[in-house]
Amino acid sequence: MQDTSDQSALGIRAEVARLKRERIVEAAVDLFYERGYENTTLDAVAERLEVTKPFIYAHFGSKPELLAEICARGISSSLDAINRVVTRDIPVEQRLKEIGCEFVTAVLRNQKHIAIFTREEKNLLPDGFERINAMRREFDKKLTDILEEGNRSGKFDIEDTHLAALAIGGLVSWSYVWYRPFGRLSVEQVASRLSVMILNLAGAKD
Amino acid sequence: MQDTSDQSALGIRAEVARLKRERIVEAAVDLFYERGYENTTLDAVAERLEVTKPFIYAHFGSKPELLAEICARGISSSLDAINRVVTRDIPVEQRLKEIGCEFVTAVLRNQKHIAIFTREEKNLLPDGFERINAMRREFDKKLTDILEEGNRSGKFDIEDTHLAALAIGGLVSWSYVWYRPFGRLSVEQVASRLSVMILNLAGAKD
C-alpha cells in the first residue's frame, strides 16, 4: 500500500486525485501552448474543465507549480528516451541511431510540453528550474558519452563531442517548432530521416 | 532627404529619434531576455534609461510593437547572413560552409533577440507575427534551394532537402539556448565546428 508507482495499487481516493491532476495538466498544456502561460488565466483552465479555480488549487500549490509539472514531463520524456537505449548491448552506431529515433519520437509526442518548457523558462521558480535543468544536463552527458565511445572505437569522427551533443540536441529539440501533426511527414518518417542525418553529422562509417 | 537608409543623410531631428529608439530597444532586449517579456514592465525599461514611460510611447505605439521590433531584428540577422552568401560564385559545398559560419555568427551575436523571438511568439500581434514568419519561410526556402543544388550536382547526398534545411536551421538556432559568451568556445570556434557538422549532415564529399 506504500507503492505509489503502480496505479492499480492505489486506493480509490489516490486514483481519483491522480485522474484530476492529469485532467488539469492536459487542459493547461493545451491552453499554455496555444496562448502562452501569462496569457492564460487559471480561470480559463478551470472553465475548460467545467470547474472553478479553487479546484485547481486543491491539486497544485500555485500557477508556477503547475507550469513546472508540465515542463518536467517534457524534458523527462527525452531523458527516458535516451535511457531506454543507452544500456542496450548493440554496436555504438546502432545505439546512436536508436537514440535519434526515440528522442525525435519523444519530442514530437510531447511537442506541446517541450514548446512550453522552451518558452516559459523564465516563469519557473528557481527550484523548479534547477530540477528541470539537471535533467537537461544529464541528457547532454549521456549523449556526449555515446559520441565519445564511438570516437574511441573509430566508428565516429567528431572533433568536439560535447559540441556535437549540443548540436544533435538542438537539431531534434527544435523540431517542436516546425512539426505539424497531419502534415507531410509522420512522426516515424521524421524520426527515421533525422536519425540518418544525425549519423552523418557524427561522421559514422557505414 | 528622402533617404532614410543612410544615417549621415538624416537631419539631426531624425538622427536623434533613431538614437533614442536604439537605446529603448537595447534596454528592452536586456530586460526581456533576463526576466521575460510579461515579467518586464515598461516602467522598468524606462527606469533603466532614466526616463519615464511616456518617453517610450513617444517612440513605440505599444509594448507588442516594441517586441515585434526586437523579434524582427533577430530573424532578419539570420536572413541577412544567408543573403550575403547565397549569390557568391563559389562551389556549392563552400557556399554551404560559409552559410553555416555566417548563420551561426548571426545567431550568437543576436542571441538575446533570437531567444526573445523564440520565447515570446505568442505575445506578438497577428500582423507582426506574420511579417516575421515570412522571413523565416524565406530563410528555409533559400537554404533548401542550396541543398537541392548540391544534391543535383552530386556534391551532397540528402534524402529530404526540406527536412534537412529544417534540421540545419534547428541545429544552429538552438545554439542561443546553450551558448555562453566568455565560455569554453568563442563565436568563431562554434561557427567553424558547427559548419563542419552541417557539411557532414548534408553528406558532402570532400
Next chain:
DNA sequence: CCTACCGATCGGTAGG
C-alpha cells in the same frame, strides 16, 4: 470545492 472577493500590478493616456 464553490461563491465571492481582495489586493496588487501595469499597460496606456489625459493634461499640461
Next chain:
DNA sequence: CCTACCGATCGGTAGG
C-alpha cells in the same frame, strides 16, 4: 516628455 492617474485583469484565498 513628465506627473498623475485610470481601468482592467488575475493570482490567490477566506468562509462556508
